[in-house]
Structure formats: C-alpha cells, structure tokens
Amino acid sequence: MIRKCLFPVAGYGTRFLPATKSMPKEMLPVVNKPLVQYGVEEAIEAGMNNCAFVTGRGKRAIADHFDISYELEHQIAGSNKESLLSSIREVIDQGVFTMVRQREMLGLGHAVLSGEPLIGPEPFGMVLSDDLCVNPDGPGVLAQMAELFRQFRCSIVAVQEVPAAEIHKYGVIAGESLREGLYRVERMVEKPTADEAPSNLAIIGRYILTPDIFDIIRDTAPGASGEIQITDALQRQARDGCVMAYKFAGQRFDCGSVPGFVEATNHVYEHMYGR
Numbered sequence: 001m002i003r004k005c006l007f008p009v010a011g012y013g014t015r016f017l018p019a020t021k022s023m024p025k026e027m028l029p030v031v032n033k034p035l036v037q038y039g040v041e042e043a044i045e046a047g048m049n050n051c052a053f054v055t056g057r058g059k060r061a062i063a064d065h066f067d068i069s070y071e072l073e074h075q076i077a078g079s080n081k082e083s084l085l086s087s088i089r090e091v092i093d094q095g096v097f098t099m100v101r102q103r104e105m106l107g108l109g110h111a112v113l114s115g116e117p118l119i120g121p122e123p124f125g126m127v128l129s130d131d132l133c134v135n136p137d138g139p140g141v142l143a144q145m146a147e148l149f150r151q152f153r154c155s156i157v158a159v160q161e162v163p164a165a166e167i168h169k170y171g172v173i174a175g176e177s178l179r180e181g182l183y184r185v186e187r188m189v190e191k192p193t194a195d196e197a198p199s200n201l202a203i204i205g206r207y208i209l210t211p212d213i214f215d216i217i218r219d220t221a222p223g224a225s226g227e228i229q230i231t232d233a234l235q236r237q238a239r240d241g242c243v244m245a246y247k248f249a250g251q252r253f254d255c256g257s258v259p260g261f262v263e264a265t266n267h268v269y270e271h272m273y274g275r
C-alpha cells in the first residue's frame with residue numbers, strides 16, 4: 001500500500017572526513033555493501049519499490065550504484081565473480097530509482113520538502129541510511145512499520161530506548177502507551193539534555209509520513225540553527241493525535257558515527273562468516 005520511500009542523502013557526513021571528502025557517506029561499505037543499499041533492500045522488502053533520493057553535489061556515486069555498469073558486468077560475465085553482483089542486480093531489477101537535488105543543506109525537514117516532487121500526495125516511508133537496522137528473526141523495521149500504518153493511517157516514527165548519557169543526540173518523544181512498544185505521541189523534544197528529556201525513547205532513522213507533512217514543513221520556520229527540523233513538523237501532526245511511536249523489533253546501528261559504524265561492521269561480518 002505504501003509504494004514509495006524517501007532517502008535524504010544530501011548531508012556532508014563530516015564525522016567521516018576525510019573519507020567523505022569526495023565520496024558520499026552513504027556509499028561507505030559495511031563489510032562489502034554500501035550503507036545505502038542496506039536501506040534500499042529494507043524498503044523493497046516492505047513493498048516500497050519506488051526509492052526517491054534527495055541528493056546533493058558530490059553524490060553521483062549513489063545514482064551510479066543503482067544503475068547497470070555495462071563495462072564491469074561484461075568484464076566479469078561467466079567468471080566466479082559474477083555472483084558478487086547478485087544482490088545489487090536483484091535490487092536494480094525490483095526497484096525504481098528517482099533523484100532530486102537539495103540545493104542547500106537547510107536541514108532534514110527541508111530535505112523532505114525537496115523530495116515532494118518525487119513523492120506526491122501519498123503516504124511514504126523514509127530511511128536515513130546512516131542508521132543500519134537488522135532483524136534477522138523477522139520482517140525488517142520498515143516492513144513492521146508499514147503493517148502498523150495499515151492499522152492506524154498516521155505518521156509513525158521508530159523509537160529506541162537509549163541511555164541518559166546519549167539522549168542529547170536525538171529527538172525524544174513523550175506519549176501515551178497504547179500497548180507494549182506502541183505510543184501515541186503527545187510531544188517531541190529535539191536534542192534535550194538528560195534532565196529535559198521527557199522519556200528515554202529516541203527517534204531513529206525510520207519513518208512513515210503522511211503527505212500533509214509537506215504543507216506543514218512549508219509552513220515551519222527554521223529553528224535556532226537556521227535549519228528546518230522534521231521534528232518541528234511532526235510535532236504539529238502530533239498535536240492532532242496523528243503520530244505514533246513504535247519500539248521496533250531488531251537492532252539498530254548508528255553508522256553516522258565512527259563507533260556505531262565499527263560495531264555494525266563487526267556485527268555484519270560475524271553474521272556473514274559466523275566469526
């Protein structure tokens with residue numbers, strides 16, 4: 001039912017400099033697969049075959065990754081290396097990939113609005129691919145959220161419990177518990193101190209958004225940092241009781257930070273090779 005997924009990938013990835021000087025952060029490999037491909041595979045698994053990227057300057061490698069590479073494929077055709085391309089071939093066969101550029105980095109809310117021409121008036125998923133999510137024992141996080149959307153028909157944010165010392169890095173929700181792991185969001189605070197935080201439930205990079213979010217963002221003034229935050233727009237939907245928070249099944253790695261990236265790499269490597 002949700003057909004499209006938005007991937008805001010315009011950020012500079014400064015925490016990974018110099019690696020990200022001329023290469024998109026989203027193309028950093030976790031073992032042998034770029035971060036963004038994990039996100040796209042999760043979206044396709046959830047039925048969101050239409051993947052819309054909000055890119056920026058220096059991000060062309062992402063578009064190339066989701067396209068055929070004739071020369072390379074010709075070169076390894078018939079060799080034992082051919083199978084190494086099978087996962088990306090499968091993704092390319094199943095997906096439709098569209099791109100738009102965010103001309104200025106004015107925040108995640110602005111990136112979402114830049115994606116409007118690719119999404120249109122329909123609910124959509126959103127993946128911040130620097131969060132790598134895995135759930136080996138069941139459906140992926142986005143598929144879990146798509147199932148919930150069928151029931152509630154409102155925006156959904158994925159949340160995770162985080163320790164007090166980490167809470168200042170996240171958007172944090174306050175809400176009414178509807179059942180184990182599911183909340184109706186009443187309020188959100190962006191990057192609170194441990195004392196200000198209304199709970200230990202932090203928003204991570206998986207969302208389902210209803211299309212009214214575009215008009216709300218258009219109407220949202222930039223915050224103190226000059227950026228348009230998605231949390232401010234979601235807060236408006238939450239006031240009308242239209243945002244759910246979902247404590248997902250699975251594990252999430254913060255690959256936007258070096259320690260999280262290393263942890264994800266070790267996890268995937270152990271899983272792949274049983275080490």
Ligand code: UTP
Nearest residue numbers: 008009010011012013014015105106107108111
């Ligand atoms: P981050 O702030 O975590 O990513 O944005 P960053 O700016 O790329 O990384 P650092 O902090 O400099 O290391 C979260 C997500 O939102 C996207 C980023 O690409 C990332 O996926 N984003 C953020 C945009 O697409 N546009 C923006 O204006 C801001």
